[in-house]
Amino acid sequence: MQLQLDSLPAAIAEVQPGLVAVAMSGGVDSSTVAAVLLQQGRPIVGLTMQLWNQRRLSELPGEGPAQHRCCSLDDVHDAKRVAQRLNFPHYVVNFEDQFEQRVVRPFVEQYLAGRTPIACTNCNTDVKFEPLLLRARQIGAERLATGHYARIRRNEQTGRYELLRARDDSKDQSYFLWGLTQEQLSRSEFPLGELTKDEVRALAREVNLPVAEKPESMELCFVPNGNYVQFINAYSREVGKPISHAQGDIVAEDGTVLGHHTGVHNYTIGQRKGLGFATGKPVYVLAIDPEKNRIIVGQDDSLRTTSFEIENVNWISIAEPAVPMRAEVKIRHKHDPAPATVEALPVNCARITFDSPQRAITPGQAAAIYSGAVVLAGGWIK
Amino acid sequence: MNRIYLDYNATTPVDPAVLDAMLPFFSADFGNASSIHTFGQRARSAVETAREQVAALLNARPQEIIFSSGGTESDNHAIFGVANAATASTKHVITSSIEHEAVLNTCQALEKQCIAVTYLPVNRDGLVELDDLRNALRPDTVLITVMHANNELGTIQPLSEIGRIAADADIYFHTDAVQSVGKIPVDVKSLQLDLLSLSGHKLYAPKGIGAIFIKGGARVRQFLYGGHHQRGFRPGTENVAGIVGLGKAAELARISLDSDARRISILRDKLERGLLSSIPDSRANAAGASRTPNTSNIIFPGIEGEALIIALDLKGLACSTGAACSSGAVEPSHVLIAIGLTASEARASIRFSLGRHTTAADIDAALEIIPAAVAQLRQLSPSYKKEAAARS
Numbered sequence: 153m154q155l156q157l158d159s160l161p162a163a164i165a166e167v168q169p170g171l172v173a174v175a176m177s178g179g180v181d182s183s184t185v186a187a188v189l190l191q192q193g194r195p196i197v198g199l200t201m202q203l204w205n206q207r208r209l210s211e212l213p214g215e216g217p218a219q220h221r222c223c224s225l226d227d228v229h230d231a232k233r234v235a236q237r238l239n240f241p242h243y244v245v246n247f248e249d250q251f252e253q254r255v256v257r258p259f260v261e262q263y264l265a266g267r268t269p270i271a272c273t274n275c276n277t278d279v280k281f282e283p284l285l286l287r288a289r290q291i292g293a294e295r296l297a298t299g300h301y302a303r304i305r306r307n308e309q310t311g312r313y314e315l316l317r318a319r320d321d322s323k324d325q326s327y328f329l330w331g332l333t334q335e336q337l338s339r340s341e342f343p344l345g346e347l348t349k350d351e352v353r354a355l356a357r358e359v360n361l362p363v364a365e366k367p368e369s370m371e372l373c374f375v376p377n378g379n380y381v382q383f384i385n386a387y388s389r390e391v392g393k394p395i396s397h398a399q400g401d402i403v404a405e406d407g408t409v410l411g412h413h414t415g416v417h418n419y420t421i422g423q424r425k426g427l428g429f430a431t432g433k434p435v436y437v438l439a440i441d442p443e444k445n446r447i448i449v450g451q452d453d454s455l456r457t458t459s460f461e462i463e464n465v466n467w468i469s470i471a472e473p474a475v476p477m478r479a480e481v482k483i484r485h486k487h488d489p490a491p492a493t494v495e496a497l498p499v500n501c502a503r504i505t506f507d508s509p510q511r512a513i514t515p516g517q518a519a520a521i522y523s524g525a526v527v528l529a530g531g532w533i534k
Numbered sequence: 535m536n537r538i539y540l541d542y543n544a545t546t547p548v549d550p551a552v553l554d555a556m557l558p559f560f561s562a563d564f565g566n567a568s569s570i571h572t573f574g575q576r577a578r579s580a581v582e583t584a585r586e587q588v589a590a591l592l593n594a595r596p597q598e599i600i601f602s603s604g605g606t607e608s609d610n611h612a613i614f615g616v617a618n619a620a621t622a623s624t625k626h627v628i629t630s631s632i633e634h635e636a637v638l639n640t641c642q643a644l645e646k647q648c649i650a651v652t653y654l655p656v657n658r659d660g661l662v663e664l665d666d667l668r669n670a671l672r673p674d675t676v677l678i679t680v681m682h683a684n685n686e687l688g689t690i691q692p693l694s695e696i697g698r699i700a701a702d703a704d705i706y707f708h709t710d711a712v713q714s715v716g717k718i719p720v721d722v723k724s725l726q727l728d729l730l731s732l733s734g735h736k737l738y739a740p741k742g743i744g745a746i747f748i749k750g751g752a753r754v755r756q757f758l759y760g761g762h763h764q765r766g767f768r769p770g771t772e773n774v775a776g777i778v779g780l781g782k783a784a785e786l787a788r789i790s791l792d793s794d795a796r797r798i799s800i801l802r803d804k805l806e807r808g809l810l811s812s813i814p815d816s817r818a819n820a821a822g823a824s825r826t827p828n829t830s831n832i833i834f835p836g837i838e839g840e841a842l843i844i845a846l847d848l849k850g851l852a853c854s855t856g857a858a859c860s861s862g863a864v865e866p867s868h869v870l871i872a873i874g875l876t877a878s879e880a881r882a883s884i885r886f887s888l889g890r891h892t893t894a895a896d897i898d899a900a901l902e903i904i905p906a907a908v909a910q911l912r913q914l915s916p917s918y919k920k921e922a923a924a925r926s
Binding site: 171197241243245246286287289290291292 | 849911914
């Protein structure tokens with residue numbers, strides 16, 4: 153039957169050159185990406201990832217505001233409404249398996265191993281720019297556009313794709329994107345990289361996007377109410393490895409027992425509040441020792457270190473340097489990049505030595521190496 | 535722009551003649567079929583005509599037809615109705631492992647009421663083995679419910695044999711005939727059925743209307759409680775326009791079933807042969823069984839069904855990975871797993887279902903579009919390239 157339906161988005165009869173897949177979360181940023189590309193006259197298809205089954209871990213709170221839960225039907229619905237409003241094809245693609253294997257499980261395991269992981273970086277590297285990009289290409293798209301605030305440019309001299317900070321420094325997300333390969337960068341677009349958040353909202357309002365006023369989600373998408381400890385406990389129970397005998401000692405640097413902790417995954421380095429005992433001076437978590445099941449605490453001075461190593465290093469905008477080089481290094485999302493010397497080490501490791509000590513260098517977090525606006529490399533803090 | 539629709543098992547468009555028959559009942563003839571006045575009488579008359587039309591399609595009596603909101607309600611009504619009307623202290627129900635969720639989940643709900651349920655396995659072709667059925671019978675078995683045609687594979691179960699076994703054992707026999715009514719002949723007498731569910735939108739009537747056949751004298755507890763409509767057995771003001779549409783669709787099906795089936799099966803066979811011969815390593819699921827004339831389910835090893843569906847839709851061809859409800863689901867189809875496919879084979883399987891408006895030109899276009907899309911996907915499938923390399 154030849155259905156004559158004017159309201160349907162046009163089918164892309166031949167493999168359309170330049171078809172761009174837009175990764176749509178249902179939020180204002182990725183929805184605006186779709187609007188921007190359409191304004192440029194480019195053919196697009198929207199893809200929304202189904203990453204987590206909301207029926208799991210039902211004991212967790214937070215059924216409340218849907219924008220704080222990933223993959224809620226509301227978010228999928230919002231993405232679909234945007235696609236209908238702007239009249240382009242949109243599909244939901246299911247990556248629940250990949251998300252659990254590559255993001256959620258490692259997140260839980262890292263916390264239980266006394267580290268402080270960044271799930272968003274894994275999600276970018278191992279879900280968005282891997283299976284999602286592949287799925288985009290399988291359905292006939294050449295490239296993938298996302299709502300990340302960052303920029304990509306090709307350096308004609310070196311032939312490399314370079315990753316740059318967003319023009320809006322306050323929204324910059326380049327710190328989460330250091331894991332992208334040259335192949336991934338060559339097929340990716342960040343149309344918001346040149347815009348400020350205010351400009352994005354203004355654009356969204358201008359084209360009457362139904363999500364223009366949607367509040368921003370700041371939390372980990374799969375953890376309701378930001379309560380990751382509750383999530384780790386519930387997930388561990390669900391997969392049949394409930395956390396037991398989690399309690400242990402909180403000790404001073406000299407080994408003196410100062411108090412007791414409720415499980416190493418409840419603590420992060422640099423934490424001051426919630427240690428459960430009082431001393432004269434403020435004390436902070438200095439280190440987490442899962443083997444001895446201990447939390448080591450001490451003064452603020454002891455938190456400051458100068459030198460550390462990173463692993464699984466990905467050199468993006470330059471090839472791995474043969475000699476130590478000067479750069480600025482950012483060690484967590486809210487850290488201002490600080491001057492340092494970076495020395496590449498075998499295999500895919502590097503030693504970073506700050507000019508002045510930095511507070512709370514935390515294993516499991518990432519270090520991104522910048523030269524001005526350019527992301528040179530990144531790696532996981534050992 | 536032109537789109538090709540090969541997903542008639544998910545739903546069908548309302549036939550223009552059905553729409554014409556329905557339209558007066560939204561406006562001029564809007565009466566409540568229960569009202570005494572002339573408005574009501576006109577609606578009542580239309581409802582009873584529709585009942586006769588549906589009964590005629592099934593070789594049933596009009597008073598054995600109850601209108602419902604669709605296949606799901608009919609299945610729930612039949613299964614709960616029989617199980618809850620039975621008075622024995624222990625009860626047992628037999629069904630198959632490839633039923634639609636409307637039956638499977640209803641049976642699971644029975645289990646929560648401490649009613650035992652046997653889920654019969656099926657063979658590679660998706661057919662229930664009669665010996666398995668005989669072996670499953672128990673003294674407290676109150677109901678056998680086995681679907682007529684499977685929605686994903688099109689396989690047609692041996693209902694007359696099952697009906698004979700049920701009659702010999704004096705057990706109620708229900709079939710979910712949502713996927714067979716209108717596609718193949720359905721005769722409740724020759725199949726010895728006590729209950730049958732059907733759905734309007736699978737046979738060119740609108741969504742939201744269905745019917746249940748309950749053989750005269752069968753002990754079935756009512757499912758909804760309310761007013762006196764449909765003899766109080768299925769209360770709720772009749773959906774007159776929907777009922778009229780279902781009646782008209784049943785009449786059209788009765789007239790054109792044979793010619794439709796012949797024409798559609800030729801197109802289906804052409805599509806299936808064409809795909810199997812032009813796409814390496816592809817194979818048809820349940821091809822050894824007797825199938826509805828419109829359905830073909832094919833494995834394309836090395837592809838993800840989800841990706842192929844989207845790629846094809848972008849090229850203007852609509853088909854499906856199986857039950858419409860399982861799109862977006864991670865779990866591979868329970869039907870394909872039940873016929874012995876691996877999870878990756880199940881995820882690589884696509885269902886094409888043709889219908890009254892499918893043309894030869896549609897099939898020619900599909901035979902151009904699908905092989906190209908599969909080839910493109912395989913290019914980007916790391917696992918398929920590896921397997922292909924290992925074979926050569």
